[in-house]
Amino acid sequence: WRFTEELRSSFSVGGQAVTTEENWVSAYGEDFPGPGDAVVSSAAQTLGFEGRMRIVNGGFFLQELLDFRNKYFLTLGLRVDGNSAFGEDLGLEAYPKASFSYVVSDESFWNADYGQLKLRAAWGQAGRAPGAFDAVRTWDPVGWGGLPAFQPNNLGNSKLGPERTSEIELGFDGSFFDDRLAMEFTYYSQETTDALFSVRQPPSAGFGGSQLTNVGKIENKGIEFGVNYTLWDRRDWGADIGGSVYTNNSKVLDLGGAAEFGMGGRGYIVEGQPVPVLRGFCVTNPNEKAEPIIEADCDYGPNLPTKTFGINTMVRMPYSMNLAVRGEYQGGHYAYNVNDGESYTRGIRWPSCFNAYPDIDAGNISNLTAIERARCIASNANRDFAIYPQDFFKVREITFSAPVPFTVPGANEARVIFSARNAIRWQKAKYTFADPETSGGFQRGDTGLNEATHTIGGSIPTPAIYTFSLRLNF
Numbered sequence: 001w002r003f004t005e006e007l008r009s010s011f012s013v014g015g016q017a018v019t020t021e022e023n024w025v026s027a028y029g030e031d032f033p034g035p036g037d038a039v040v041s042s043a044a045q046t047l048g049f050e051g052r053m054r055i056v057n058g059g060f061f062l063q064e065l066l067d068f069r070n071k072y073f074l075t076l077g078l079r080v081d082g083n084s085a086f087g088e089d090l091g092l093e094a095y096p097k098a099s100f101s102y103v104v105s106d107e108s109f110w111n112a113d114y115g116q117l118k119l120r121a122a123w124g125q126a127g128r129a130p131g132a133f134d135a136v137r138t139w140d141p142v143g144w145g146g147l148p149a150f151q152p153n154n155l156g157n158s159k160l161g162p163e164r165t166s167e168i169e170l171g172f173d174g175s176f177f178d179d180r181l182a183m184e185f186t187y188y189s190q191e192t193t194d195a196l197f198s199v200r201q202p203p204s205a206g207f208g209g210s211q212l213t214n215v216g217k218i219e220n221k222g223i224e225f226g227v228n229y230t231l232w233d234r235r236d237w238g239a240d241i242g243g244s245v246y247t248n249n250s251k252v253l254d255l256g257g258a259a260e261f262g263m264g265g266r267g268y269i270v271e272g273q274p275v276p277v278l279r280g281f282c283v284t285n286p287n288e289k290a291e292p293i294i295e296a297d298c299d300y301g302p303n304l305p306t307k308t309f310g311i312n313t314m315v316r317m318p319y320s321m322n323l324a325v326r327g328e329y330q331g332g333h334y335a336y337n338v339n340d341g342e343s344y345t346r347g348i349r350w351p352s353c354f355n356a357y358p359d360i361d362a363g364n365i366s367n368l369t370a371i372e373r374a375r376c377i378a379s380n381a382n383r384d385f386a387i388y389p390q391d392f393f394k395v396r397e398i399t400f401s402a403p404v405p406f407t408v409p410g411a412n413e414a415r416v417i418f419s420a421r422n423a424i425r426w427q428k429a430k431y432t433f434a435d436p437e438t439s440g441g442f443q444r445g446d447t448g449l450n451e452a453t454h455t456i457g458g459s460i461p462t463p464a465i466y467t468f469s470l471r472l473n474f
Contacts, residue, residue, distance in 0.1 A: 097124030267453030280384030306332030
């Protein structure tokens, strides 16, 4: 709708409903009577298992976009959602949003030689629903003494609702020097209220486990910055170089009266600390050649990267040849290494201790540092000594492409492409060989921050992949 020649309006309304159903059946049999194809029903002992889950999520949204002089833009919106996983005492949840952008370079005072610049600001809210059965009281139908029986499972919470995150963003987009330099910058600040945490329940209630509860308040702050610059651009030669910086600093602001608690994988939720913080026993004199001084409840640091740096370049060469390289660094975080922790405590001879074993076998303990004595001598070992810094750099991709030096009948274009991915890796923790991007091999929940600690070492690492291809266009 055009109010005037300078003011236009665009109004949107919509709705969405999504139903997810998951059904599974598994059967198990053992002790088969003879040769032949084994089917479960022919086994002497058989067991069957079945599960069903249904989640319904629905809502609608309203949005108004105002455009003034094609350089001032204001957007106002509202989304209303309902979810079958909410507690019975909870109804619909509303999430508003607002954003504004200003194209400064369209102003009369702006010199066109400066380039283009847009300022932007936004605020909005979003939610994350709990799991399908987190709000209801559940029981495990299991046998007891050969008779049918139930065991307590989930206590239930009729007021359980979604996490609510409010975020404000400020930034700009710019293109300068005849579009040779492109930049994007964003500062963001998030605050999550009613964060979903698993809170231990009093045993007197008859339910010995934890109950998901809306008790937490956390914050995340950081910047996102990207830049790309054309170094030179000729007919046969050209080169672009770019980079990016992402930071994130999280903190638990409030636990709503709940006590600090562990999330598994050595991760803890503690007021005033990152989300989550790696906590455990530590050696306070790791590099001294002395007996280890061990302290409990040491806060190693955040479990998620606090800074990510990226770099990329593209080189254009004669005969339409191209070379592209992209690398990434992540750092500032810690994780528990499952393989190392289990090996230390079980006395398994492990590569992380290969340099220490000759002195241990010879009885020359005085040659070992405190951390080597703590990790590599089984009587001193603790799984927490396998918490390592996870700083790493990877060359994510190297790609070279060129036209084939011969004619392919019927083809308009033919190119060969060689690509190497994850071919080069550097990591700060030299004494462990686990790829920092592997997982610990444990199952992870998808409910808020519950069981969200990242451990490493238990799964197959990201492979280095080399590909060669021939592409033909007809």
